[in-house]
Structures are given as C-alpha cells and as structure tokens.
Amino acid sequence: MAVIIDGKAISEQIRGELAAGVAAMKQNGTTPGLAVVLVGEDPASQVYVRNKIRACEQLGIHSEDHRLPADTTEGELLALVRELNRREDIHGILVQLPLPRQIRERAVIEAIAPEKDVDAFHAQNVGQIVQGQYDFLPCTPAGVLELIRRSGIPVEGKDCVVVGRSNIVGKPMAMLMLHENATVTICHSRTRDLSAVTRRADILIVAIGRAKFITADMVKEGAVVIDVGMDRDENGKLCGDVDFAAVEPKAGYITPVPGGVGPMTITMLMKNTVTAARLAGGRR
Ligand code: L34
Numbered sequence: 618m619a620v621i622i623d624g625k626a627i628s629e630q631i632r633g634e635l636a637a638g639v640a641a642m643k644q645n646g647t648t649p650g651l652a653v654v655l656v657g658e659d660p661a662s663q664v665y666v667r668n669k670i671r672a673c674e675q676l677g678i679h680s681e682d683h684r685l686p687a688d689t690t691e692g693e694l695l696a697l698v699r700e701l702n703r704r705e706d707i708h709g710i711l712v713q714l715p716l717p718r719q720i721r722e723r724a725v726i727e728a729i730a731p732e733k734d735v736d737a738f739h740a741q742n743v744g745q746i747v748q749g750q751y752d753f754l755p756c757t758p759a760g761v762l763e764l765i766r767r768s769g770i771p772v773e774g775k776d777c778v779v780v781g782r783s784n785i786v787g788k789p790m791a792m793l794m795l796h797e798n799a800t801v802t803i804c805h806s807r808t809r810d811l812s813a814v815t816r817r818a819d820i821l822i823v824a825i826g827r828a829k830f831i832t833a834d835m836v837k838e839g840a841v842v843i844d845v846g847m848d849r850d851e852n853g854k855l856c857g858d859v860d861f862a863a864v865e866p867k868a869g870y871i872t873p874v875p876g877g878v879g880p881m882t883i884t885m886l887m888k889n890t891v892t893a894a895r896l897a898g899g900r901r
Pocket of ligand 1: 664665668711712713714715736756757847855874875876877878879880882883
C-alpha cells in the first residue's frame with residue numbers, strides 16, 4: 618500500500634505561504650500581475666486556464682485572461698505578447714500550449730520577455746536552468762520536485778527514471794533531478810525494453826500522455842511513482858499515464874490524477890509570478 622501524495626493539500630499549504638508574500642508586496646505598493654493568453658477553444662486548456670485565474674484570485678495576484686479566436690494569426694499573437702512585454706503592471710506572461718497549427722510555438726515563446734517568462738520555456742531561461750543558475754523553473758517539473766521534497770523523499774543517489782522527453786516536462790524534469798544528485802535515465806518511444814528500465818527506478822516520473830500506460834509489472838516494489846499524465850480513460854474519465862489501481866498496492870508513494878501534479882503546476886506558476894514581480898523591483 619502506497620502513501621498517496623496529496624497534491625491538493627500540499628498546494629494549499631504553499632499557496633498559504635505565497636499569499637502572505639503577496640500581501641506584504643501589496644503593502645509595499647506592488648501587486649504581482651499575470652497575463653494568461655489562450656488561443657482557441659480546447660476544452661482541457663480552458664479548464665487549466667480557469668484554474669490558473671482562480672489561483673491568482675485566491676492569492677490576491679492581479680490576473681488577465683486574454684482569449685483569442687482559433688484562427689488568430691501568429692502576427693496577431695506576437696503583437697499581444699509585445700504589448701504585454703511593455704506593460705509595467707504585468708510581471709508574468711503565460712501563453713497556454715498547445716497553440717493552433719498556424720502559429721509557431723517557438724516564435725511565440727521567444728517573443729516573451731525572459732524576465733516575464735513564468736513558464737521558463739524561453740531559450741535564455743532553459744539555458745540558465747541547464748547551468749543551474751535560474752530565477753524560474755518550469756511549473757510542472759518544479760511542482761513534481763516540490764511534491765517529492767515536501768513528502769520527505771530523499772533523492773540523492775537514487776535511480777530516477779523519467780518517461781517522456783518533451784521540452785515542457787521530460788527534459789527539464791530530468792535536469793532538475795540531476796541537480797538533486799539523482800542518477801537519471803530518460804526513456805521515450807524508441808527505448809528498448811522499457812519495462813526493464815522503469816523497473817530499476819527508485820523514483821519513476823511519467824509524462825507521455827497515454828492513459829494508464831504504466832502497469833504494475835513496470836514498477837519496482839516500494840518505488841516513488843509520479844504521474845504527470847492528464848488523459849481520458851475508455852469511459853472518458855480523467856486519468857493519468859499510470860494505471861493507479863494496479864500500481865498503487867506495489868508503490869511506496871504515488872500521486873493521484875486528478876489532485877496530484879496538476880494543482881502543483883498551478884501553484885508553481887503563482888510562485889514564479891511572485892518571483893517575477895519581486896525581481897521587477899517594486900515597479901507597478
Ligand atoms: N504554457 N502551457 C503552458 N504552461 C503550462 O504549464 C501548461 N500546462 C500543461 C498544458 N499546457 C501548458 C498546464 O498548465 C498542463 N497544464 C495543466 C495545468 C493544470 C492542470 C492540469 C494540467 C489541472 O488543474 N489539473 C487538475 C484537474 C483538471 C481537470 O479537472 O481537468 C488536477 O487535479 O490534476
């Protein structure tokens with residue numbers, strides 16, 4: 618029987634800490650401000666963006682919700698990003714991914730001022746993270762690390778296996794665990810004998826986007842299993858990349874979906890927004 622890591626409860630605790638920081642900043646005349654940009658009507662993205670705006674309201678962070686139609690051009694989106702870059706009351710800019718096909722994600726990400734890039738997706742921020750000197754960490758990997766830390770799980774010297782190599786989760790996640798002195802392996806769709814690799818993991822972090830892909834035979838007894846997936850099962854019910862019912866009895870620790878990594882992603886966005894406002898140094 619695993620310890621179930623309660624991402625909602627840990628999130629609430631951190632949000633309480635952040636709210637106190639926001640209140641203090643406001644006393645000093647700065648209200649942290651976040652602009653969230655959503656292009657199109659993807660239902661999952663709408664839920665995530667709504668959760669982000671709600672978290673801002675909960676913490677007293679100023680938020681703006683910019684909704685653009687699905688046929689928005691890259692030029693139109695870039696114009697909005699540049700306007701937000703110039704605004705002194707906006708400290709963080711988040712363009713929700715994925716973007717419609719006619720817009721190049723990289724062009725948009727690189728247009729965001731690095732000091733307002735609260736996703737830490739800009740090449741400058743990615744480079745700083747690789748070198749271990751950074752102001753922001755990408756929200757999902759940062760949230761996973763915080764869940765591990767606040768659950769009292771030691772990382773140094775452990776075998777950590779990351780399944781998935783996306784720029785927004787897998788790659789930065791592996792880098793963070795390396796900084797924590799884990800021995801890190803990254804697996805992907807071309808990995809030979811995936812189960813043999815995942816079974817060696819003391820800490821298994823899964824971010825591939827395939828419902829219930831990780832089964833009990835792929836997990837070592839007592840392992841820490843972190844599920845980054847946001848999928849739908851055969852009945853349309855929200856689930857993760859891990860077959861929770863099958864893996865939970867074998868794992869030492871496990872995160873649920875929902876209520877695991879998702880709320881932490883949003884909490885780390887709040888943290889990055891507060892950091893961006895603090896670094897902007899009292900400007901409103
Ligand atoms: N730019 N795009 C940008 N930054 C990000 O950090 C994201 N991500 C991912 C997708 N696109 C992005 C998110 O915000 C995934 N993601 C995200 C955020 C929040 C939640 C899930 C994914 C979340 O709130 N999950 C809830 C359940 C939500 C539901 O009911 O559908 C949970 O408890 O897991």
